[in-house]
Structures are given as structure tokens and as C-alpha cells.
Amino acid sequence: MIAESGHYALVLALGLALIQSTVPILGARWRDVALMNVARSTAIAQLLFVAASFAALVTLHVSSDFSVVNVVENSHSMKPLLYKITGVWGNHEGSMLLWVSILALFGGLVAIFGNNLPISLRAHVLAVQAWIASAFYLFILLTSNPFLRIANPPMEGRDLNPVLQDIGLAVHPPMLYLGYVGFSISFSFAIAALIEGRIDAAWARWVRPWTLIAWIFLTTGIAMGSYWAYYSLGWGGWWFWDPVENASLMPWLAGTALLHSLVVMEKRNALKVWTILLSILAFSLSLLGTFLVRSGVLTSVHAFANDPRRGVFILLILCVFIGGSLSLYVFRASSLKQGGLFAPISREGALVLNNLLLTTACATVFVGTLYPLALEVMTGEKISVGAPFFNLTFGPLFVPLLIALPFGPLLAWKRGDLLGAAQRLTVAGVVALIGLALVMAWTFGGSTLAPLAVGLALFVIVGALVDIVERIGLFRLPLGIAAGRARGLPRSAWGTMLAHAGVGIALIGIVCETSWNSENIRTMKPGDVTNIAGYGLKLESVTPRQGPNYREMAAKFSVLVGGRVIATMLPSKRNFTTRSATTTEAALLSRGASQLYISLGDIAPDGSVAVRIYHKPLVLLIWFGPVLMALGGVLSLSDRRLRVGAPKPAKSYRGLQAAE
Amino acid sequence: MTLWFVFALMTAAAIFAVLWPLGRGSRAxxxxxxxxxxxxxxxxxxxxxxxxxxNPPEAALARVEISRRLLAAADNPREPPSGANLRLRRLAAIIALVGLPVVAIGLYGVLGSPGLPDFPLAQRSRTPDGTQSLGNLIAQVEQHLEKNPTDGRGWSVIAPVYARLGRMDDAVRAFRNSITYNGESSERRADLGEALVAAANGVVTAEAKTEFERAVALSAEEVKANYFLGLAAEQDGRSADAATIWRTMLEKAPPNAPWRSLVQTALARVGGSPVQGPSREAVAAAKDMSETDRSAMIHSMVERLATRLKQNGDDVEGWLRLVRAYMVLGDADKAKAASSDARQAVARDPERLQQLNEGLKNLGLDG
Incomplete structure (x- = not known):
């Protein structure tokens, strides 16, 4: 009954989405409040039904109901409970159900917290949201139904792909989907604005928290995925320019640009048409990412779905939504009122530069990802565009972006003073030069560009701090006043600082890891000792162990510094019997922000083991940076002025008004 | 019936979600x-x-700019809601009351399986069943072992069962665990080695050889280990060594040892001169026995291959080997049956089917 109820709930959600996508639009056309309000109640009901459907699928996985095809193919009765739950979205059908659940969640949130929106805007936004939802419900029900049954259930399932049996699966896909799907809200807002033909600074303010939420989740989702790949794939890489990774990077770049252009629009009522375009692009790129991963167009670790029928369906959705929204944009954008003009040297100007560089970077990733596919379709020739291409194109675009980054917040709106900003950034420049000199003196080997990059990163970090110091008048004013100003500073300013510093910190991690990473690949026997970056590693033993649904050979290493054992590391190779697949469990030891990384290769019958040992200096900064960025986003989101209009009486606004 | 009741409740809730705002009218x-x-x-x-x-001047400027926006917004207000459009509301209500259930039931009717109850695993394994299949019994032992992976007795029970079922990789693992948790003995080492050989399709691998050597080190008289060490020598091309090992075995063996014939056949294969047995009659009897034994062995191997292919029919090479084996054994009917089974098994995969047909043609079993 659980399976069938879940299935029926999904069908009902489709029915509600169809109503939600039409009735409110008619209501807005004839300005009938009741009809427009249908959007709200259906959005909430839709959320409840999809949530019920998702809960049903989780229950089926947990109770190992092997009469459901999806459970048979991806679960196993002996799997630990956590992986029974995460296995729900560790497969194509379940992950699409998670996708629409999150879509419905965002729709429901707009319905619940959208009290501050004009009613017709809200009706339009929710209707557009329902168009997307209807398309994906149909996709799920017709081509990837997770509730299909078998009359004669087998006794045991086929287990989840062992690579996915990891805590990373519990965090990475939900985060990433919250980010991807979160951009659907800014998309819906953009389409609603185009339909209504009304757009102004207030619009930007309404969209900004939603975009920020999506951006925060996308940032952490990408960082989490990168860390997962780093520790689970066993060769210590954290970014491969894999098309699937690029598919998540593109919406991130577009989303970051959108976040910045929204500021301009909110504060200066400018860049309106461009912001609309970015909103459309950010979500289109999310859809493209979904298409690339879900259609099986790409063959990579992520492509666990391979079905041409699905690919064609998603391609259709993609064409309708991207093509439709861009056509609407072309027809309606000219009718929107243009915003004010501004001088090139100004905060707005800096943000435009940021937008230009980010979108160009996004375009290079787009070309690098899709060109090989297009070429293969046209000529059948297979080429691979890898790290060299992206390092050559993406890198040079990011250098000016990072140099300009500290200047942006220091420039005034409307007309800025570049020289003044430069003077105030002298401290940052000096710190960067000292850092550069120190790095050059202390290290040897690696790229000659690496110390320069470290200097640039320091410039970005100190530049972000300088902005705050300047604004609160630290060192300039008495401490008490400065503290008072710091308290009065909007949280979004602190958020900006954290996010910008996060970029610099991540850059330090990236540069250190790629330039001064040392590796030691050898065959070891128990008792052997090898050295890396000042650590001695002794292989103590190799022993078999039995896990819940696998068995493993675990190697025990003692980590020695100056002859003293400071830690033990336990890398292992796991063998999953049901899928007869092997995974490598690397062992990691963090020392400060640096890490020792051991992963096992083949184990010979005579007991000798091939081991790969890496020392990765400051590698943790690569993920600490994005975490800071996300924290900055959270601070910014919590800012009073940006808060999503929680249901509260209009009185409070009047109260504030009285302070005038 | 409960299911349809639940469906009805859910549909009613969905309809209510649409009707509720319509009923509330256009209150401000x-x-x-x-x-x-x-x-x-x-x-x-x-x-x-x-x-x-x-600064105050900046504030003044910003105030002017925002006031301008405020005025613009106030001058150009959104159109106020007009009165209720009753015709449209009725239409929406009809869509909710009729369209929603029709679409939902229609789509679900095509896709769903309302007749199937849930089958949670816990409930299924509790149902009493007198005639539990071997598979279920194994599954139970496996489950027990997953929970108590250090139960040596369990591993030693399941290991030979795996070996009998041809699940050689599992057998190897079980024998290994049995050694880990029951302690070493020459028999266990030899059993593990035998399973390794079987898993490698009869080749005495370096890993297996190590096990046999350990077994012999524990007890020099261990028959199985000695036999396989001889086999290893034979496979390495050291026929003389193999002959020496087997001859020593036969010399030490009691006259009525059941494995005598097997070792003698092996010895004869590497060209070693037969050892003087206790009597001519015994040797002759053993020779007879070895013939039947050997054919029994071949038959059992073919049977095992057939069972394996029945479970997993993807292996084209395996099918061809089976057909060839039946033809060699002179069993043309079975060869025919096997080839048609094979065609059925790979029918879904055109590439394999073609491979199979070509192979069968080569065997002279076309069509």
C-alpha cells in the first residue's frame, strides 16, 4: 500500500501542478484574487503530495521491499540503514524524484513566505514554477518511474553501486539539487516579470534571497562533491574538469554573476534587462547540467542512467524551457523600462566587470564541455578537452577578476575614485608582496607562477578585510566608535567580506596543492618504511576484515615524525560481493590544513602492497574557502534588509516609516 | 479496499486545495x-x-533617488483586483472536481499496480515455510554470518556448500574466514587451496600453491595438498617432480585408500612408471575404477557448467563449451537442447547471438 500510495501521490502532484500552471495565470489576466490565490494552496498541496511520495520511496528502501524495481536494482537487505536511505537518490529514478521534491519545496516556500510579493507577481511566479514541475513529473512518471512493481519479488536486491556507498551521497546530491533547483525561482521570477512587463529595483530585492539560498547550496554542494571525489576516488585529485563537474560549475558562475547584478539592480535600478537574462541563463544551465548527467550523453562516474528515451525527453524539456524563455526574453525585453546610466569607474562599473568576466568564464567552460560532444555528433571524432584547455582559458579570466575584486567594494556607487581605492588597498598590496617574497624564499620547485598566485590570493584576502576596516573606521576612529559602527554595519557587508576572503583562501589551497604536492608511489611489504615530506610511514600489517556488506583488506600504517609514532592510518581496499566491485578507501591524516593521503593499489599474493602516498600542503583550504563563501552567503541572507518576508502585519513597515 | 479508500482521501484533499481559495472569495x-x-x-x-x-550628503542623495523611485511606483500602481469572475471560478472548480480525479485515476490506472500489496523483507522472511529452498537456507546462514562475522563454525559449514554450488569465490572467502576464526589446520589450508584452484578453472595458481605448501608444512601426510602440489608441478612442466610426488604418495598410501586410483591416473598421465601395488588384482580394480571415476568426474563437470549457464546465460563461450562437451560424450540430443537453450538465453543481445550462431556452425550444429 505504501508503494501504490506513493505512486498515486506523485500522479496527484502532477494534476495539481497542471492546475497551478494555468488557473493563476487566468486569474492574473482577469485580476481575480481568488483564482490567483489558487497558486498558493496548490503549491503547498503539491509540496505535501511530493513529500509523501518521496517519504514512501524512502520507506520502501528502508524496509527492503523488493517488489519495487527501483529497490531491487539499487538496494540490498544487508546495506547499512544510512545507505538504504541515501540509496534512494543514488540512482536515476530516485534522484529525479528528489529533484522535483526540491522544486516543490521551493514553490511551497514562495507560497508560504511570499506575503510581501504583489499578488499577481506571486501568481505568475508559482505558475511558471508549476510549468517546470509538470514537465518533470511527466518525465518521471513516463520514463523513470521509481514506483514500478514486480509481481514475483526476488529475495535479495542488487545493491547500490559501492562507489556511492559513502556519507558523501547523503550530503552532495541534496545540496547540489537545492542549488540547481533553487535557481528555478529566479527563473520563474524573471519569466513572471517578462509576462507582466514590469521590472524595477523592488523585483531584485524580492528575488535576491532566493538566489542567495540557491547559491549557498550550490557552493557547498560543489565543494562537498569535490571533497568526496578527493577522498573516495583514490588518486587525490579534487577537480577533474569532468563534464559533470563543469555542468555544476556553469550555473555557479552564472549564479554568482546574477547575485552581483541583482545588487546593482536593487540599489541603483540599473542592469535590469541583463539581470533577467542572467536569471534565465542560470536556470537554463542547471537544466543543461541535469540533461548532461541524466541523459547518459556523457560517460563518467556520474552517468548511472543510460537510456536514450530519457535523453530525448529531457532534451525536449530543455528546448521548450530554454528556447521558450529566451524567445519570450527577445520579444518582451525591449518593452521593459531601461534603468539609469552610470560612470565606468563606480561600484556598478566594478560589478559589470565582474559580470563580464564571470559570464565569459562560464562561456569558456560551456565551450570546453559541449564542443567535444558537438564534434562527436557532427563528425564522429572523439576528442577530449581536459585540464590544459581550462587552465589556459579559465585561469587568465580569473586573474583580472581577482585583481579587480578588492577594488569593487571600495568604490562608491555612481562615481568612484579609483585612485582613492588604490591608496586604501596599499596595505593589501604590501602584504601580498611580502607574502610573495616569503613564498619564493621558502619553497623550491613548482611553477614560477605559483608564488605570484599566492601573492594575488593574499591581496584578495587582505583587500576584503581592508573594506571592513575602512567602513568601520578601525585605526582611524576611537575603538569604541569603531565597535559601534561594526555593530551597525549591515550583515551583508560582513557576508561580502567572508565570501571575498573565501575566494582568496581557496586560491591559496589550490595553488599550494598543485605546486608543492609531493607523491611517493611504491610497493611495500609489512615492516617497510618510506618517507614523504618529512614524515616516515611504516607499513605495520595488512589484514582482512569483514564489513556489513563487503570484506576488505586493511593496511595499517604508522606515521612517524622524528622516530616517534604520531598517528596510525588505515587505508583499505573493499570488495563488495553482490556487485563484485572493488573500492579504494583512502586514509587521510590532517596536520593543520595539510593532509597526508594514502591509497592502496593491488595486493600481491606475497603480501606486498602497491601504495600511493601523497602529501598535500594546505589542501583543506580548497574547501575551507567555499565554506567561508557559503557562510558569507548565510550572513548576507540573515540581514534584516534581505529577509524573506515572513508573515507579519504591515504595521511594522509603518513603524519603520515613522522613524523617517 | 483500504487502498482505494486512501486514494479517495488523497484526491479529496487535492480537490480541496483548489476549491478552498475559490471559496474564500476576494477578501482583501x-x-x-x-x-x-x-x-x-x-x-x-x-x-x-x-x-x-x-555621510549626510550621501544619505541625502540616496534619499532623493529612492524617493524618485517611490513616486514612480506610486504613480504606476498595479491594477487593483477586479471583482470576482464567477464564470472562470466555476470553470476552475469543475476542473478540480472532475479533471483532477480523471487525470489522476487515468494516469495511475495505466502506470500503477493497485493489485500488488507491499512486500517488506522482514515480513516475508517471517512467514513459516516448511519447504525452504536451499537458497533461502544459505541466505539465512549468510545473514547470520553478516551479523556474526567471527563465527568460525558458520564459515566452515557454509564453505563446502558454496563449493558444491560452484560459487567458488564465495567458497574461497568462507574457507579463508574459517581459517582466520577456527585456527589453522592442514585440512583447512588444503580445502582453501582446492577452492582457489576451482575458482581459477583448474589452474593451480601461485596463491593456491602457497596454501598447499602451508598445509604440507603443517602435516606432511595431507593427501589433498600433496596431490595438488603434484598437479602444480605438472602444470609448471616439471613432470618428473610431479611423478616423484605422486609416487611417494602411493608408496605411503594404505592399499584401500579411495584416492589411489586418481593419483595413479595422474601418475600415468605424466609418464611415471606405475608403482608396485600390493597385488595385481587391486591395481586392475583400481584401473577399472579410475575409468568410471573419470567419466563420472567429467559428467559432473559438464553438469556444473550446465547449471551455471542456466543461472546466467550471458556466457556464449560457456554455451559453446557445453555443446561441444555433449557432442564429445556422444549425447547428440542434449547437445541440440543445449544449443537451443543458448539461443534463447542470448536472444536479446544480437551481438552475442551472432557469435553463438557462428560458434555452433563451426561445431557442425547449424540450424
């Missing part, structure tokens, strides 16, 4: 608008100015 509600935002921005400027975050 808290409605956001642009002017609210701009007023809010104005108050922000005052706040920032009072904490000294922006």
Missing part, C-alpha cells in the same frame, strides 16, 4: 507592493546615516 489580503520596498529602503538610509555608515 496582505499584499506586497513596490512602494513598501522603497519605504523600507528610505528607513534604511536613515538608520545607516544615524550610525555614521554613510
Amino acid at each position: 489580503q496582505a499584499d506586497g507592493s513596490e512602494t513598501v520596498v522603497y519605504r523600507d529602503q528610505l528607513s534604511e538610509i536613515d538608520r545607516d546615516a544615524s550610525t555614521g555608515l554613510i
Whole structure:
């Protein structure tokens, strides 16, 4: 009954989405409040039904109901409970159900917290949201139904792909989907604005928290995925320019640009048409990412779905939504009122530069990802565009972006003073030069560009701090006043600082890891000792162990510094019997922000083991940076002025008004 | 019936979600608008100015700009809601009352399986069943072992069962665990080695050889280990060594040892001169026995291959080997049956089917 109820709930959600996508639009056309309000109640009901459907699928996985095809193919009765739950979205059908659940969640949130929106805007936004939802419900029900049954259930399932049996699966896909799907809200807002033909600074303010939420989740989702790949794939890489990774990077770049252009629009009522375009692009790129991963167009670790029928369906959705929204944009954008003009040297100007560089970077990733596919379709020739291409194109675009980054917040709106900003950034420049000199003196080997990059990163970090110091008048004013100003500073300013510093910190991690990473690949026997970056590693033993649904050979290493054992590391190779697949469990030891990384290769019958040992200096900064960025986003989101209009009486606004 | 009742409740809830706002009419509600935002921005400027975050002149400029926006928004308000459009509302209500259930039931009717109850695993394994299949019994032992992976007795029970079923990789693992948790003995080492050989399709691998050597080190008389060490020598091309090992075995063996014939056949294969047995009659008997034994062995191997292919029919090479084996054994009917089984098994995969047909043609079993 659980399976069938879940299935029926999904069908009902489709029915509600169809109503939600039409009735409110008619209501807005004839300005009938009741009809427009249908959007709200259906959005909430839709959320409840999809949530019920998702809960049903989780229950089926947990109770190992092997009469459901999806459970048979991806679960196993002996799997630990956590992986029974995460296995729900560790497969194509379940992950699409998670996708629409999150879509419905965002729709429901707009319905619940959208009290501050004009009613017709809200009706339009929710209707557009329902168009997307209807398309994906149909996709799920017709081509990837997770509730299909078998009359004669087998006794045991086929287990989840062992690579996915990891805590990373519990965090990475939900985060990433919250980010991807979160951009659907800014998309819906953009389409609603185009339909209504009304757009102004207030619009930007309404969209900004939603975009920020999506951006925060996308940032952490990408960082989490990168860390997962780093520790689970066993060769210590954290970014491969894999098309699937690029598919998540593109919406991130577009989303970051959108976040910045929204500021301009909110504060200066400018860049309106461009912001609309970015909103459309950010979500289109999310859809493209979904298409690339879900259609099986790409063959990579992520492509666990391979079905041409699905690919064609998603391609259709993609064409309708991207093509439709861009056509609407072309027809309606000219009718929107243009915003004010501004001088090139100004905060707005800096943000435009940021937008230009980010979108160009996004375009290079787009070309690098899709060109090989297009070429293969046209000529059948297979080429691979890898790290060299992206390092050559993406890198040079990011250098000016990072140099300009500290200047942006220091420039005034409307007309800025570049020289003044430069003077105030002298401290940052000096710190960067000292850092550069120190790095050059202390290290040897690696790229000659690496110390320069470290200097640039320091410039970005100190530049972000300088902005705050300047604004609160630290060192300039008495401490008490400065503290008072710091308290009065909007949280979004602190958020900006954290996010910008996060970029610099991540850059330090990236540069250190790629330039001064040392590796030691050898065959070891128990008792052997090898050295890396000042650590001695002794292989103590190799022993078999039995896990819940696998068995493993675990190697025990003692980590020695100056002859003293400071830690033990336990890398292992796991063998999953049901899928007869092997995974490598690397062992990691963090020392400060640096890490020792051991992963096992083949184990010979005579007991000798091939081991790969890496020392990765400051590698943790690569993920600490994005975490800071996300924290900055959270601070910014919590800012009073940006808060999503929680249901509260209009009185409070009047109260504030009285302070005038 | 409960299921349909639940469906009815869910449908009613969905319909209610659409009808509820329609019924509430057009009472004025808290409605956001642009002017609210701009007023809010104005108050922000005052706040920032009072904490000294922006200078008074900047504040004045910003105030002017936002006031301009506020005026623009106030001049161009959104059109106020008009009265109720009863015709449209009725239409929406009809869509909800009729369209929603029709679409939902229609689509579900095509896709769903309302007749199937849930089959949670816990409930299924509790059902009493007198005639439990071997598979279920194994599954139970496996489950027990997953929970108590250090139960040596369990591993030693399941290991030979795996070996009998041809699940050689599992057998190897079970024998290994049995050694880990029961302690070493020459028999266990030899059993493990035998399973390794079987898993490698009869090749005595280096790993297996190590096990046999350990077994012999524990007990020099261990028959199985000695036999396989001889086999290893034979496979390495050291026939003389193999002959020596087997001859020593036969010399030490009691006259009625059941494995005598097997070793003698092996010895004869590597060209070693037969050892003087206790009597001519015994040797002759053993020779007879070895013939039947050997054919029995071959038959059992073919049977095992056939069972394996029945479970997993993807292996084209395996099918061809089976057909060839039946033909060699002179069993043309079975060969025919096997080839048609094979065609059925790979029918879904055109590439394999073609491979199979070509192979069968080569065997002279076309069509």
C-alpha cells in the first residue's frame, strides 16, 4: 500500500501542478484574487503530495521491499540503514524524484513566505514554477518511474553501486539539487516579470534571497562533491574538469554573476534587462547540467542512467524551457523600462566587470564541455578537452577578476575614485608582496607562477578585510566608535567580506596543492618504511576484515615524525560481493590544513602492497574557502534588509516609516 | 479496499486545495507592493546615516533617488483586483472536481499496480515455510554470518556448500574466514587451496600453491595438498617432480585408500612408471575404477557448467563449451537442447547471438 500510495501521490502532484500552471495565470489576466490565490494552496498541496511520495520511496528502501524495481536494482537487505536511505537518490529514478521534491519545496516556500510579493507577481511566479514541475513529473512518471512493481519479488536486491556507498551521497546530491533547483525561482521570477512587463529595483530585492539560498547550496554542494571525489576516488585529485563537474560549475558562475547584478539592480535600478537574462541563463544551465548527467550523453562516474528515451525527453524539456524563455526574453525585453546610466569607474562599473568576466568564464567552460560532444555528433571524432584547455582559458579570466575584486567594494556607487581605492588597498598590496617574497624564499620547485598566485590570493584576502576596516573606521576612529559602527554595519557587508576572503583562501589551497604536492608511489611489504615530506610511514600489517556488506583488506600504517609514532592510518581496499566491485578507501591524516593521503593499489599474493602516498600542503583550504563563501552567503541572507518576508502585519513597515 | 479508500482521501484533499481559495472569495489580503520596498529602503538610509555608515550628503542623495523611485511606483500602481469572475471560478472548480480525479485515476490506472500489496523483507522472511529452498537456507546462514562475522563454525559449514554450488569465490572467502576464526589446520589450508584452484578453472595458481605448501608444512601426510602440489608441478612442466610426488604418495598410501586410483591416473598421465601395488588384482580394480571415476568426474563437470549457464546465460563461450562437451560424450540430443537453450538465453543481445550462431556452425550444429 505504501508503494501504490506513493505512486498515486506523485500522479496527484502532477494534476495539481497542471492546475497551478494555468488557473493563476487566468486569474492574473482577469485580476481575480481568488483564482490567483489558487497558486498558493496548490503549491503547498503539491509540496505535501511530493513529500509523501518521496517519504514512501524512502520507506520502501528502508524496509527492503523488493517488489519495487527501483529497490531491487539499487538496494540490498544487508546495506547499512544510512545507505538504504541515501540509496534512494543514488540512482536515476530516485534522484529525479528528489529533484522535483526540491522544486516543490521551493514553490511551497514562495507560497508560504511570499506575503510581501504583489499578488499577481506571486501568481505568475508559482505558475511558471508549476510549468517546470509538470514537465518533470511527466518525465518521471513516463520514463523513470521509481514506483514500478514486480509481481514475483526476488529475495535479495542488487545493491547500490559501492562507489556511492559513502556519507558523501547523503550530503552532495541534496545540496547540489537545492542549488540547481533553487535557481528555478529566479527563473520563474524573471519569466513572471517578462509576462507582466514590469521590472524595477523592488523585483531584485524580492528575488535576491532566493538566489542567495540557491547559491549557498550550490557552493557547498560543489565543494562537498569535490571533497568526496578527493577522498573516495583514490588518486587525490579534487577537480577533474569532468563534464559533470563543469555542468555544476556553469550555473555557479552564472549564479554568482546574477547575485552581483541583482545588487546593482536593487540599489541603483540599473542592469535590469541583463539581470533577467542572467536569471534565465542560470536556470537554463542547471537544466543543461541535469540533461548532461541524466541523459547518459556523457560517460563518467556520474552517468548511472543510460537510456536514450530519457535523453530525448529531457532534451525536449530543455528546448521548450530554454528556447521558450529566451524567445519570450527577445520579444518582451525591449518593452521593459531601461534603468539609469552610470560612470565606468563606480561600484556598478566594478560589478559589470565582474559580470563580464564571470559570464565569459562560464562561456569558456560551456565551450570546453559541449564542443567535444558537438564534434562527436557532427563528425564522429572523439576528442577530449581536459585540464590544459581550462587552465589556459579559465585561469587568465580569473586573474583580472581577482585583481579587480578588492577594488569593487571600495568604490562608491555612481562615481568612484579609483585612485582613492588604490591608496586604501596599499596595505593589501604590501602584504601580498611580502607574502610573495616569503613564498619564493621558502619553497623550491613548482611553477614560477605559483608564488605570484599566492601573492594575488593574499591581496584578495587582505583587500576584503581592508573594506571592513575602512567602513568601520578601525585605526582611524576611537575603538569604541569603531565597535559601534561594526555593530551597525549591515550583515551583508560582513557576508561580502567572508565570501571575498573565501575566494582568496581557496586560491591559496589550490595553488599550494598543485605546486608543492609531493607523491611517493611504491610497493611495500609489512615492516617497510618510506618517507614523504618529512614524515616516515611504516607499513605495520595488512589484514582482512569483514564489513556489513563487503570484506576488505586493511593496511595499517604508522606515521612517524622524528622516530616517534604520531598517528596510525588505515587505508583499505573493499570488495563488495553482490556487485563484485572493488573500492579504494583512502586514509587521510590532517596536520593543520595539510593532509597526508594514502591509497592502496593491488595486493600481491606475497603480501606486498602497491601504495600511493601523497602529501598535500594546505589542501583543506580548497574547501575551507567555499565554506567561508557559503557562510558569507548565510550572513548576507540573515540581514534584516534581505529577509524573506515572513508573515507579519504591515504595521511594522509603518513603524519603520515613522522613524523617517 | 483500504487502498482505494486512501486514494479517495488523497484526491479529496487535492480537490480541496483548489476549491478552498475559490471559496474564500476576494477578501482583501496582505499584499506586497513596490512602494513598501522603497519605504523600507528610505528607513534604511536613515538608520545607516544615524550610525555614521554613510555621510549626510550621501544619505541625502540616496534619499532623493529612492524617493524618485517611490513616486514612480506610486504613480504606476498595479491594477487593483477586479471583482470576482464567477464564470472562470466555476470553470476552475469543475476542473478540480472532475479533471483532477480523471487525470489522476487515468494516469495511475495505466502506470500503477493497485493489485500488488507491499512486500517488506522482514515480513516475508517471517512467514513459516516448511519447504525452504536451499537458497533461502544459505541466505539465512549468510545473514547470520553478516551479523556474526567471527563465527568460525558458520564459515566452515557454509564453505563446502558454496563449493558444491560452484560459487567458488564465495567458497574461497568462507574457507579463508574459517581459517582466520577456527585456527589453522592442514585440512583447512588444503580445502582453501582446492577452492582457489576451482575458482581459477583448474589452474593451480601461485596463491593456491602457497596454501598447499602451508598445509604440507603443517602435516606432511595431507593427501589433498600433496596431490595438488603434484598437479602444480605438472602444470609448471616439471613432470618428473610431479611423478616423484605422486609416487611417494602411493608408496605411503594404505592399499584401500579411495584416492589411489586418481593419483595413479595422474601418475600415468605424466609418464611415471606405475608403482608396485600390493597385488595385481587391486591395481586392475583400481584401473577399472579410475575409468568410471573419470567419466563420472567429467559428467559432473559438464553438469556444473550446465547449471551455471542456466543461472546466467550471458556466457556464449560457456554455451559453446557445453555443446561441444555433449557432442564429445556422444549425447547428440542434449547437445541440440543445449544449443537451443543458448539461443534463447542470448536472444536479446544480437551481438552475442551472432557469435553463438557462428560458434555452433563451426561445431557442425547449424540450424
